[in-house]
Amino acid sequence: MTIKLRIAWGAGSDPTVMRMAAWSAVGHVIVIVVFSLLPRFTTPVAAPHATIAEIVPASALFSAPPGGGKTGASSSAPVEPPEETPSQRAEAAREALKPAPKPPKEAPKEKKPAPSLEPPRTTKKKPALEPEPPRSARDDAEKRPEASPEASDDAPQSPARSGKTPPGGAAGDSGITFGGGPGPGGIPSIGSSAFPYDYYRASLVAILQSNWRRPVAPDGLRETVTCRVQFTILKTGIVQDPRIVQASGNEALDQSALRAVYNSNPLPPLPFQYGQSSVSAEVVFELTPD
Amino acid sequence: MTRRHRRTGFALLAGLAAATLLMAAPQDPNEPQIGLKISGTAVRKIPIAILPFQTSSSDSSAIRGASDLIRTVISGDLEYSGLFNVLPPSLYNAVTIVSGRVPLRDFAALGAQGVVSGSVGRDAAGIVVEGLLSDSKSEALVAGKRYRGDVALARDIAHRISNDITIAYTGRAGVSLSRIVMVGKVAGAKEIHVMDYDGADIKQITKNKSINVSPAWSPDGKRLAFISYRQGTPRLYVYSGDDGSLRDATPPGSDLCVAPDWSPDGRFIAFSSATSGESEIFVLDVSTGRSRQITFSKGADTAPVWAPSGREIAFTSDRSGRPMVYVMDAEGANVRRLASSGDYNDSPAWSPDGDKIAFACQIDGRFDILVYEISTGRTQRLTQNSANNEGPRWSHDGRHIVFSSNRTGSYRIYTMDPDGNRQEMIPTPFEATMPDWSR
Numbered sequence: 029m030t031i032k033l034r035i036a037w038g039a040g041s042d043p044t045v046m047r048m049a050a051w052s053a054v055g056h057v058i059v060i061v062v063f064s065l066l067p068r069f070t071t072p073v074a075a076p077h078a079t080i081a082e083i084v085p086a087s088a089l090f091s092a093p094p095g096g097g098k099t100g101a102s103s104s105a106p107v108e109p110p111e112e113t114p115s116q117r118a119e120a121a122r123e124a125l126k127p128a129p130k131p132p133k134e135a136p137k138e139k140k141p142a143p144s145l146e147p148p149r150t151t152k153k154k155p156a157l158e159p160e161p162p163r164s165a166r167d168d169a170e171k172r173p174e175a176s177p178e179a180s181d182d183a184p185q186s187p188a189r190s191g192k193t194p195p196g197g198a199a200g201d202s203g204i205t206f207g208g209g210p211g212p213g214g215i216p217s218i219g220s221s222a223f224p225y226d227y228y229r230a231s232l233v234a235i236l237q238s239n240w241r242r243p244v245a246p247d248g249l250r251e252t253v254t255c256r257v258q259f260t261i262l263k264t265g266i267v268q269d270p271r272i273v274q275a276s277g278n279e280a281l282d283q284s285a286l287r288a289v290y291n292s293n294p295l296p297p298l299p300f301q302y303g304q305s306s307v308s309a310e311v312v313f314e315l316t317p318d
Numbered sequence: 319m320t321r322r323h324r325r326t327g328f329a330l331l332a333g334l335a336a337a338t339l340l341m342a343a344p345q346d347p348n349e350p351q352i353g354l355k356i357s358g359t360a361v362r363k364i365p366i367a368i369l370p371f372q373t374s375s376s377d378s379s380a381i382r383g384a385s386d387l388i389r390t391v392i393s394g395d396l397e398y399s400g401l402f403n404v405l406p407p408s409l410y411n412a413v414t415i416v417s418g419r420v421p422l423r424d425f426a427a428l429g430a431q432g433v434v435s436g437s438v439g440r441d442a443a444g445i446v447v448e449g450l451l452s453d454s455k456s457e458a459l460v461a462g463k464r465y466r467g468d469v470a471l472a473r474d475i476a477h478r479i480s481n482d483i484t485i486a487y488t489g490r491a492g493v494s495l496s497r498i499v500m501v502g503k504v505a506g507a508k509e510i511h512v513m514d515y516d517g518a519d520i521k522q523i524t525k526n527k528s529i530n531v532s533p534a535w536s537p538d539g540k541r542l543a544f545i546s547y548r549q550g551t552p553r554l555y556v557y558s559g560d561d562g563s564l565r566d567a568t569p570p571g572s573d574l575c576v577a578p579d580w581s582p583d584g585r586f587i588a589f590s591s592a593t594s595g596e597s598e599i600f601v602l603d604v605s606t607g608r609s610r611q612i613t614f615s616k617g618a619d620t621a622p623v624w625a626p627s628g629r630e631i632a633f634t635s636d637r638s639g640r641p642m643v644y645v646m647d648a649e650g651a652n653v654r655r656l657a658s659s660g661d662y663n664d665s666p667a668w669s670p671d672g673d674k675i676a677f678a679c680q681i682d683g684r685f686d687i688l689v690y691e692i693s694t695g696r697t698q699r700l701t702q703n704s705a706n707n708e709g710p711r712w713s714h715d716g717r718h719i720v721f722s723s724n725r726t727g728s729y730r731i732y733t734m735d736p737d738g739n740r741q742e743m744i745p746t747p748f749e750a751t752m753p754d755w756s757r
Binding site: 225297 | 460487
């Protein structure tokens with residue numbers, strides 16, 4: 029092979045042959061380049077990227093700094109950039125938790141333009157949704173300075189502090205109440221005045237309750253047993269570091285309580301007016317004999 | 319509008335539903351609660367009021383129409399979720415909103431815990447919708463967002479607002495943004511269709527005038543796997559919603575494919591194929607296109623579905639003589655039989671929490687949907703006296719089951735709660751079967 033080439037080249041003292049060889053080389057390079065690039069043009073890259081570009085803004089907009097004001101801050105400017113709309117956090121929480129963070133609606137929607145299977149059907153307008161923090165959120169932030177000090181004043185009397193009675197009146201006979209323990213590492217406790225959101229506590233109790241599978245004690249219970257579980261709730265509603273801070277001595281109860289917390293993750297995002305990045309919750313699970 | 323049609327559907331079904339309700343309600347009285355105080359197990363629905371979305375007097379009828387639609391859709395979503403008790407508007411029609419300020423205390427007095435309010439306005443892009451959720455007692459704004467988009471997206475936006483509300487109370491998305499894929503009979507052919515979970519916006523995906531069956535959503539909701547006879551024999555296809563491409567994913571040597579199902583991580587598709595005469599279950603690696611046979615029994619094995627953990631697969635097999643539901647490890651080992659009621663069990667579907675398996679069971683010559691609870695081994699019958707009920711699939715939040723039934727004479731898609739309550743038809747202009755619910 030090599031020899032033949034040499035011969036050809038050797039014979040190429042003839043300038044036309046030399047020129048032909050040069051053109052051939054150039055031609056081959058061009059063809060190789062073209063073919064190596066070609067697949068990018070033949071595969072319909074443009075279409076999927078266009079649709080993905082539609083989807084990304086929908087969830088990405090949730091990281092845009094909105095105008096939620098800080099609780100108790102001076103009214104005018106949104107001083108607290110991390111104040112996202114609550115839904116932004118919800119989205120973030122969902123995203124952090126689910127492996128496939130696509131808004132479920134969008135993807136199916138993209139089915140509409142369907143080139144290859146059938147003749148293309150009418151391309152529906154892309155859902156160019158562009159959520160922003162609502163104006164009224166800002167209005168609300170302006171109202172808030174009045175609202176929150178008041179709430180803070182209330183909070184010390186809030187039943188949450190007593191450690192036994194449920195705050196927000198939602199827990200009722202649930203067997204789930206809040207403990208009054210302070211959060212670890214200076215994280216505000218959910219029962220403290222730093223967290224004046226009764227509705228959030230009520231939701232938390234309702235969620236834990238719906239996820240708590242009470243253990244069945246084969247021999248029955250002789251006395252009321254309680255177990256205290258502590259965990260941290262991040263802004264996004266994600267539960268972190270749940271642990272038993274006071275075991276009941278009834279292993280089944282302890283485990284069921286932990287399980288209830290695991291199964292409740294993610295919780296609703298923390299109120300967007302809340303200025304801190306997390307809150308610590310201590311929850312008492314109580315089993316009473318019949 | 320679809321909602322309204324659906325309402326009439328509800329009315330038609332009311333009798334049936336009531337009957338089913340009576341039958342489904344009693345829960346195993348034979349399980350005594352031993353020495354434990356079980357209190358407050360019933361999950362309380364959250365009372366919520368939805369105010370009309372405000373428009374300005376200069377707005378066109380399109381905007382006002384969008385406003386009405388948004389309120390109707392949100393109301394339908396929240397009511398359907400089973401989490402909320404939407405207070406009838408007649409209760410608070412008299413409440414007036416002065417300069418955009420909602421008198422939340424009045425709503426607290428009416429018993430509403432949450433109050434949804436908002437506005438619809440005009441914009442260069444189309445409409446601007448603001449949706450707010452307030453807590454009536456503390457008068458705090460719980461969630462709020464503004465959407466901007468084409469007027470045609472009003473319904474979409476409403477579903478999104480519903481979803482925001484659901485997340486604000488539960489931490490998790492509901493079904494308001496989800497879609498249902500199904501097989502619709504059109505002009506003698508069976509084509510794949512997709513619709514919103516509430517029956518709106520039906521779109522035909524395949525148009526090959528052949529037979530297309532067994533559609534299954536990928537976990538990310540971007541792809542559909544289904545079986546098509548477009549080339550004569552049943553082959554496995556993957557349709558991508560991103561670019562609308564259709565790919566023949568049939569592994570070499572696998573003929574007569576049936577019943578695909580995606581693994582929870584979206585990397586594999588389990589399906590059955592009658593390569594060697596008898597149907598066996600295979601697992602296809604979607605990225606490499608390689609497949610592996612995982613059942614080798616005598617008798618047909620089909621209808622595989624993954625456990626949400628991805629570690630197990632439930633399937634139908636007639637290895638014992640009659641089709642029954644079995645469970646095996648995802649590698650094919652450790653096969654065990656599940657429920658044994660009826661003489662013909664098929665199409666298992668694993669609940670998203672992994673604690674239950676719904677399946678269709680032939681009882682007295684008709685199919686009904688049952689749910690098997692794994693921890694207790696108990697089986698509960700969800701449908702009864704309503705012709706055939708088949709092909710159950712769970713919604714991703716585990717709060718609903720979709721299935722098909724010919725109780726009205728021809729097959730339609732229905733949904734119900736996991737206890738058999740609230741069986742409701744989703745009207746389609748064609749016969750519809752084999753539903754699957756997207757994330």
